[in-house]
Amino acid sequence: MTLQAPPNRLNSHGQIRRVGVEVEFAGLPPRDTAELVCGLFGGELNVVSPHRLLVEGTQWGEFGIELDTQYAHPVPELLESGHESDSEWARQQHQRRVVFHQKTRELIGDMVTGLVPTEIVCPPVPWNELETLDTLFQTLRDRGAKGTDASLLYGFGLHLNPEVERLDVDYLLTMMRAYLLLASWLRDEIKVDITREVLPHANPFPKEYALKILDFNYQPDLDSFIEDYLHFNPTRNRELDLLPLFAYLRPEHTHPLLHTLLIKPRPTFHYRLPNAQLSQLGWGSVMEWNRWVEVEKLAANASVLRARCDEYIAHHNRPLLARFKEKLLSLLGRHH
Secondary structure (H helix, E strand, O other), X not given: OOOOOOOOOEOOOOOEOEEEEEEEEEOOOHHHHHHHHHHHHOOEEEEEEOOEEEEXXXXXXXXXEEEOOHHHOOOHHHHOOOOOOOXXXXXXXXXXXXXXXXXXHHHHHHHHEOOEOEEEXXXXXXXXXXXXXXXXXXXXXXXXXXXXXXXXXXXXXXXXXXXXXXXXXXXXXXXXXXXXXXXXXHHHHHOOOHHHHHOXXXXXXXXXXXXXXXXXXXXXXXXXXXXXXXXXXXXXXXXXXXXXXXXXXXXXXXXXXXXXXXXXXXXXXXXXXXXXXXXXXXXXXXXXXXXXXXXXXXXXXXXHHHHHHHHHHHHXXXXXXXXXXXXXXXXXXXXX
């Protein structure tokens, strides 16, 4: 598959934009996965704990590989809670607690391996090098890794974290408008797995929010844009999650969602919609990136974007009965 270039290839510093990739799968434990990554991209293996490993010093930076459950990993705060000023007896007691905690977490990880996914968090990769990264997906497939469609229990996903071009509200609002207009098309193209539809990880945006954003009379400043997003979307489980970006832009913001351990501040979009289609030959980050680029292309075409926003607003302002009839005819036509 040919890699598609985004309309704007560089960030605001004139550098090639990067994209982070995260993927979940079954069938290959973290240690084997980390060794596979080392074999492909070089680097040094760092065993943080039995079910959490790093591959450091690759051409792009650090890969993180782990079982995707917090209960399989030691809690850093507990490991570091001892103090040099403690008595010898207190230090020994703390060390016993640490060893017991580590062994317990290792045992939990051993028990759930195969039930919870292994996750790879790739370092930010220049968008024009995603084809090289895709050798990872072919190798995972060859080694027996299982993706979303291998079982009804597998709600696995692939996440893209495309670096933003700019940080101003006009750009972010334009991108959100383009995404909302293409969200339904993306779901159809991806054929989002039924298990992932049921699970809350990549929920669509509420209609009330879409109507607000797509109205060209809506011209917020950055703080208002953030506040409105948080009001309508008080969750990280959105198909396009902006919380990491907002945590980066406003580190002092008081909303608790922006300060949870799962939110990592970064100047990227967090696109959570794609399945992990490891059984599909040719599938990988390039395929999902190409779909994402359609959002960027629409955002870059101001006249088409405005026309489609106006069309969306006009359609949803029609009487309910008329919209229901149109939807019914559309479903019947799709069935036949």
